[in-house]
Amino acid sequence: MSNSSSVPKLWLDTGLLIIFGSSIDAQEHSHNAIQIIWPMGHQSLLLNGAEYDSACIIAAGQAHSLTLELGWIILIEPQSKLGELINRGLAGSSFKRLDVTNQVQVSLGQEADITTVLAALQPIWESLNLHLSDFIHTHKYANMDSRIAQLQAHLNHCFDGECLKPEAWKAESIAQDLALSESRFLHLFKQEMSIPWRPYLLWRRLLCAVNSMQKGRSATEAAHIAGFSDSAHLSRTFKKMFGLSIRQASKR
Numbered sequence: 170m171s172n173s174s175s176v177p178k179l180w181l182d183t184g185l186l187i188i189f190g191s192s193i194d195a196q197e198h199s200h201n202a203i204q205i206i207w208p209m210g211h212q213s214l215l216l217n218g219a220e221y222d223s224a225c226i227i228a229a230g231q232a233h234s235l236t237l238e239l240g241w242i243i244l245i246e247p248q249s250k251l252g253e254l255i256n257r258g259l260a261g262s263s264f265k266r267l268d269v270t271n272q273v274q275v276s277l278g279q280e281a282d283i284t285t286v287l288a289a290l291q292p293i294w295e296s297l298n299l300h301l302s303d304f305i306h307t308h309k310y311a312n313m314d315s316r317i318a319q320l321q322a323h324l325n326h327c328f329d330g331e332c333l334k335p336e337a338w339k340a341e342s343i344a345q346d347l348a349l350s351e352s353r354f355l356h357l358f359k360q361e362m363s364i365p366w367r368p369y370l371l372w373r374r375l376l377c378a379v380n381s382m383q384k385g386r387s388a389t390e391a392a393h394i395a396g397f398s399d400s401a402h403l404s405r406t407f408k409k410m411f412g413l414s415i416r417q418a419s420k421r
Contacts, residue, residue, distance in 0.1 A: 177189060177190020177191070177193060178190060178277065179418060180281070180283055180286050181375075181376060181379060181418065182283040182376075183246075183362075183364065183369055183372045183373060183376065184245065184246040184249035184251070184252070184363075184364050184368075184369070184372055185243070185244070185245060185246070185249075185251075185283065185287075186202070186243075186244040186411055186418075187241070187242070187243050187244075187283075187286055187287075187290075188241070188242040188243075188244075189240070189241050189242075189277065190239070191210070191237075191238060191239045193235065193236070193237040193240075193242065195234060195235045195236075195412060195413075196234055197215070197232055197233065197234040198232065198233070198234070198412045199230050199231055199232040199233070199412070200229070200230075200244070200408075200409060200410060200411055200412040201229055201230065201247070201409055201410050202229060202244035202245055202246060202247070202410060202411060202412075203226065203227070203228060203229050203244070203245040203246075203247055203252055203255055203256070204226070204227040204242065204243065204244055204245075205224075205225070205226050205227075205241070205242070205243040205245070205255075205267070205293060206224060206225055206226075206227070206235065206237065206240065206241070206242055206243075207224045207240050207241040207242075207243075207267075207269060207290070207292075207293055208222065208223070208224065208237055208238070208239070208240040209238075209239040209240040209241075210237075210238030210239035210240065211236075211237075211238040212235070212236065212237050212238065212240065213235070213236040214227075214233060214234075214235050214236075215233060215234045215235075216231065216232075216233040216263070216264055217231075217263070217264070221264075221266070223266050223267070223269075224266070224267040224268075224269040224293070224296070225264060225265060225266050225267055226255060226258075226259065226264065226265045226267065227263070227264055228256070228259055228262070228263045228264065229247045231263045231264070241290065241293075243290070243293070244410075244411055244412075246364060246368050246372060248364060248365050248368045249304070249363060249364040249368070250303070250304040250363030250364065251299075251303075251304035251305075251363075254297070254299060254303060254304060255297065258297060267293065267296045267297070268296050269292045269293060269296050270292075277289055284301075284305065287301055287305065288301065304363060305363070313361050314357060314361050316347045316348075316349070316357070317357060317358060317361040317362065319347070320343065320347065320358075324373060338370055338374075338396070340354060340355060340366055340367075354366070371406075371410075374395040374396055374397070375395070375406070375407055375410065375415075377391075377394065377395040378391040378392060378394070378395040378397070378403055378407075378415060379391075379415060379418055381394050381395065382415070382416075387400075388400035388403065388404070388415070388416070391403065391415075403415060404416075
């Protein structure tokens with residue numbers, strides 16, 4: 170995914186990657202994430218031999234190409250609560266148009282947090298008959314199970330210091346540390362975080378790699394810190410998930 174006139178703004182959080190910008194141009198590709206497109210200007214989306222110019226959802230794994238003059242792109246983990254709700258609405262189809270009549274451009278700085286950005290996308294959620302409270306924790310960890318909140322606090326050290334090593338990420342080890350069986354931990358984690366542990370962990374590792382590169386680490390160093398075998402493994406994983414390279418993402 171490249172641009173010619175201005176660099177898009179990008180927000181990356183567990184289970185969500187959101188881009189707002191102009192001159193977004195992507196050749197035919199597919200990725201593991203569900204994609205929502207909300208154009209504010211001209212759009213040319215080619216999917217299954219047809220061209221579309223309206224707001225829409227593309228199911229995970231569907232090959233498509235996109236030229237977007239200005240607008241929003243939202244990439245969603247299929248196994249997250251939001252992904253499950255969207256897949257339920259897709260009912261097995263690969264594509265769905267969205268009736269979004271509000272085309273007002275929302276001005277958001279890169280410093281805006283993910284909840285603020287999601288709130289700015291309210292017309293999208295309304296078109297899907299969803300509310301923010303359906304799929305995100307608006308009050309952070311206030312009412313979260315204390316064991317999962319403890320794990321979250323531990324993992325968040327990755328963003329302030331050195332990341333936890335890969336051997337510390339095994340569900341069996343974490344469950345033992347929390348005095349839970351592995352099956353109970355996996356159930357409780359999904360219940361509290363609205364995403365299963367394994368895909369959550371992959372998103373966190375990708376976040377860790379991007380964070381490391383933003384701090385000046387090389388792609389190779391970032392890959393090793395985040396538990397990938399090398400920079401090529403990291404790059405392949407990131408592009409398979411999102412359809413753009415990790416270098417493109419870290420620059421935004």
